[in-house]
Amino acid sequence: MDMKKDPYFIDFPARIKAIQAEMAKEGIDVYLGSRLRTMSWTTDAFFPWRSFIVIPAEGLPTAFTFVIDAARAADDSWLDEDHVLGFAPMGGQDQISQITYMIEDLIPSGGVVGVEAGMSNYLPEGNLTWYEYNAFTEALPNCKLVNAHHIIDKLSVIKDEGTINRFREASRIVDIGHKAVYDAIKDGGWKGVTETEIAGIAALAMRKAGSVWEWSFTGGNEIACGYRTGLTGGACTPATAKELKAGEPLMVDIHALFKLACGDHSHNYLIAPASDRQVWHAKNFTDIVDLTLKTYRAGISPSALAEEMMAFAEERGFADFMVPGFEHGIGMLGDEWRIGGHEGPFVYWTDPNHVYQEGEVLICAMQYACPDEDIGFRYENPILIKKDGCEWMSKYPLTVDIIE
Amino acid sequence: MTKYLSPEWGAEVEKRLREGLTPEKMNNLTSSMNNHYTNCPGGVSEKYFYVGFSDGKVERVEVGEGTGPKAEFTIKGDYDTFAKISRAELGSQKALMSGKLKLRGNMVKALKLASLCDRINKIVATIPTEFE
Numbered sequence: 257m258d259m260k261k262d263p264y265f266i267d268f269p270a271r272i273k274a275i276q277a278e279m280a281k282e283g284i285d286v287y288l289g290s291r292l293r294t295m296s297w298t299t300d301a302f303f304p305w306r307s308f309i310v311i312p313a314e315g316l317p318t319a320f321t322f323v324i325d326a327a328r329a330a331d332d333s334w335l336d337e338d339h340v341l342g343f344a345p346m347g348g349q350d351q352i353s354q355i356t357y358m359i360e361d362l363i364p365s366g367g368v369v370g371v372e373a374g375m376s377n378y379l380p381e382g383n384l385t386w387y388e389y390n391a392f393t394e395a396l397p398n399c400k401l402v403n404a405h406h407i408i409d410k411l412s413v414i415k416d417e418g419t420i421n422r423f424r425e426a427s428r429i430v431d432i433g434h435k436a437v438y439d440a441i442k443d444g445g446w447k448g449v450t451e452t453e454i455a456g457i458a459a460l461a462m463r464k465a466g467s468v469w470e471w472s473f474t475g476g477n478e479i480a481c482g483y484r485t486g487l488t489g490g491a492c493t494p495a496t497a498k499e500l501k502a503g504e505p506l507m508v509d510i511h512a513l514f515k516l517a518c519g520d521h522s523h524n525y526l527i528a529p530a531s532d533r534q535v536w537h538a539k540n541f542t543d544i545v546d547l548t549l550k551t552y553r554a555g556i557s558p559s560a561l562a563e564e565m566m567a568f569a570e571e572r573g574f575a576d577f578m579v580p581g582f583e584h585g586i587g588m589l590g591d592e593w594r595i596g597g598h599e600g601p602f603v604y605w606t607d608p609n610h611v612y613q614e615g616e617v618l619i620c621a622m623q624y625a626c627p628d629e630d631i632g633f634r635y636e637n638p639i640l641i642k643k644d645g646c647e648w649m650s651k652y653p654l655t656v657d658i659i660e
Numbered sequence: 661m662t663k664y665l666s667p668e669w670g671a672e673v674e675k676r677l678r679e680g681l682t683p684e685k686m687n688n689l690t691s692s693m694n695n696h697y698t699n700c701p702g703g704v705s706e707k708y709f710y711v712g713f714s715d716g717k718v719e720r721v722e723v724g725e726g727t728g729p730k731a732e733f734t735i736k737g738d739y740d741t742f743a744k745i746s747r748a749e750l751g752s753q754k755a756l757m758s759g760k761l762k763l764r765g766n767m768v769k770a771l772k773l774a775s776l777c778d779r780i781n782k783i784v785a786t787i788p789t790e791f792e
Contacts, residue, residue, distance in 0.1 A: 326768045341766055347755070348736065348762030357764055 264425070264515050266418040268300055268334045271411070275311055278407040285367030286359050287311035287404060288392070291382040292590025294372060294408050295319065296516050299340075301333035302589055306382075308355055312362050320354055352388070356395040366398025372405040375604040378593040380473050409597055412587050414615040415640075419517065419588065423617055423638045426519030427649035429465045429512040433477075434523050434652045436461030437508050441500070441659055446527055451479035451495035458510040467512035467519070471589060478509040478522075485524075486632035489579055491623040502527055505534070505631050506659075516589040520619050521650035522634040528660045534631060538656035540574040541624045541633040545654055548582055548620060552612070552639055552646035558583060558595055559608035577632075579623040586619045586638055616641040620648065661788045664743065665697070665707050670723035672787050673711075680783045683716025686776055690714050691769075693777070694731035700739040701792040707739070711780065733765035733773075743791045745781075752781065 259265050275298070279287055288310055289295065295303040298317060305322035307329075316339050321329055323342030330340035343351040359369060369392070371384045383405075384392075393401055415423075440457045441449060455477035459470050470476035475494030482504040484493055493507065500506055504527050512519035524541070526534050548565055562580050569575040585595045585606065593606075595618055600607030612618075620639045625632040633656060640647040662669040692712035700707050708728025712720040722729065741760045744750035755761040763770060 323767050323771065330768075337768060338766060340768075342768045342771075344767055346757055346763060346767075347759040348764050349756075349767050353762070354767075 262418075263421040264418050266300065266416060268298065271298060272311060272317055274411050275407055276313060278411070279311070279313060279370065279404075282370070282404070282407070283368055284370040284402065284404055284407075285313055285363045286399075287370040287407070288355065288359070288384075288401075289372055289405075289408065290384050290388070291372050291405065291408075292380050293412070293587060294382075294405070294590075296588040296590050297408060297412050299329070299333040299335060300516065301329045301335075301340075302516065303329055306351070308351065310355060310358050310362070318358060320351055323349075352391045352395055356392070359396055359399065363399070366396070367400075369396065369399045369401050370404025370407065371401050372408075373403045374405060374598065376593065377605070378473070380590060381593075382590070406597065412591065413596070414613060415587070415617045420615075420617065420640055422515045422517030423519070423586075423640075424649050426467070426512045426514040426517045427521065427638055427651075428519075429462050429467045429514060430510055430519035430521045430650050431652045432465040433458035433462040433467075433510045433512065434508065434521065437510075437523075438657065441506075441525070441527075443660065446500045446506075446659055449500050450497050451481055451484075451500075452497055454479045454500075454506075454508060455495040455510075458508065462510065462512045462519075465512075466514060469513050470511045471513040471518050472511040472520070473592070477511060478507075480507045480509075480632075481505065481527075483627070483630035485634075486625050486627045486630050488625055488627050489623070490625055490632060491579065491621065491634060500527055503529055503531075505633065507632065507634050509634055509636060513589065518586060518589065518592065518638070519650065520586070520636045520638060521652060522636045523652055524633040524635075524656045526656060526658045528658050530658045533629065535658075537574070537577070537624070537626060537629070537631055538633065540569070540572060540577070541622075541635070542654055542656060543572070544569055544574075544578065544624075545620075545622055545635045548622060549637075549639070549646065549648055549654075552620065552641060554612050554614045554641050554643050557609050557611050558606055562608075574624075577624050577626045579625060582620065582622055583618045584621045586617055612641045614641055614643050620646075661790045664746070664789050664791045665700075665709060665723050667723065669787065669789065670709070670721055673709075673723075673784055674718060674721035676783050676787065677711070677718045677721065677780065681716075681718065681779065685779060686713055686716040688716040689773070689776060690716075691733070691773065692720075692729075692731035693733045693735065694728045695742060696727055696734055696736040697739045697742055698736065731765075733763065733770060735761050735763050737761035739792075746785060746789065747791070748785070752777075 307321040323344040326342030479495040480493035506525040509522035596607040596610030
């Protein structure tokens with residue numbers, strides 16, 4: 257089969273050449289990547305252990321990871337076993353020594369090494385640590401280390417067709433997970449079921465449908481019921497052993513992973529009997545999600561969209577319950593937080609003035625929380641920004657279902 | 661008794677490896693290894709012992725002064741450390757794990773070749789050797 261006809265094909269050698277072109281423009285001789293998002297974006301493999309990638313000025317990159325996982329990573333990657341090396345606590349085989357040897361071979365007289373340093377509120381980001389920075393500085397006395405992560409950040413903003421199709425497929429899989437949860441809890445099936453069981457039901461269905469695991473560093477599938485749905489700002493709910501109860505809300509935020517692309521969709525329920533007040537909250541929530549999805553398009557910014565949506569919520573009398581953020585970033589595995597670059601008013605956070613462009617993928621993410629009434633809802637869905645609108649990738653119906 | 665790393669010792673290593681290792685025993689391996697000795701006694705600071713295999717056959721054995729030819733795997737360490745390993749006073753694994761020896765080369769491939777390396781070392785250890 258012609259690989260380029262594969263709907264999920266990504267031209268990784270072209271990505272490397274694009275990085276090398278940017279390196280040349282900036283006078284960088286070697287790029288030393290360490291972030292999880294960089295590993296995914298350049299290798300097409302999942303690197304769960306501390307890993308690095310050395311990108312020379314020309315030619316193939318070489319990834320470095322813990323030796324116990326290097327052969328597997330090479331097998332998953334487009335790179336061969338000579339370009340995915342394992343490090344280990346042995347003389348000359350630790351990560352600092354191995355990478356130093358390679359950089360010395362590439363630039364014997366020294367030069368400029370681009371590294372990835374910065375800050376993130378996302379734990380697995382993988383920026384170079386203080387220790388690593390100092391160790392490389394000491395080991396490479398003829399090299400100057402400069403921060404260069406903006407190169408990959410900029411190149412990865414607009415998604416190619418293969419990446420978009422991976423997100424579409426991950427979203428299709430998530431919809432299957434939602435259907436499995438619905439089938440399990442309907443008609444009294446919810447009785448005695450815990451949040452963790454809901455997470456597992458969705459996980460099994462999604463894995464059967466092609467998901468490799470339930471990516472999210474927040475603990476796989478995020479499930480909340482009862483008061484946990486309404487925690488203030490509570491847009492992160494790793495599942496617990498809490499049981500579903502009659503008269504309470506249920507939030508099902510599930511994640512699939514397909515070829516390093518994340519499906520991420522939340523669906524919400526009310527376990528009967530649902531009060532009029534609960535139904536009012538639910539209607540507010542689905543209306544604002546519907547409006548938000550219809551508002552996303554190229555040319556607007558996170559802050560402009562938030563202003564518009566909060567004005568709607570104010571007009572309808574539920575602004576007090578809306579968390580005033582409507583999105584988070586998404587890319588290949590490890591790229592799960594900020595939108596745009598890192599040059600906003602708060603560096604390394606979403607730039608509120610980032611102007612969306614066609615071809616960007618982000619997660620439309622909204623949280624409605626009313627802690628005083630123990631009720632809340634969450635919406636998440638990967639969306640593709642288009643010229644005059646957006647494509648929401650999960651097609652699961654936008655409703656708050658009342659489960660008898 | 662031959663002197664460690666002397667031309668005679670190298671010739672004896674080559675002879676015994678050719679006799680003792682069939683291509684099948686060496687898994688038809690094509691690879692090379694260079695032991696790079698530092699802090700050598702006798703006025704020469706660096707020496708090397710190189711062995712190359714092609715399709716499992718011993719292709720080339722070399723000993724000499726300096727850092728030696730480029731090889732797929734290079735192991736660098738003090739003469740004393742290598743000598744202790746040859747005299748079975750120190751395990752090669754322990755020497756690597758403690759950083760007394762430094763391996764340069766693809767670690768994943770090296771793991772696959774560890775047992776083959778042991779076969780070579782066992783044969784080399786049969787040579788009556790005089791250390792400085």
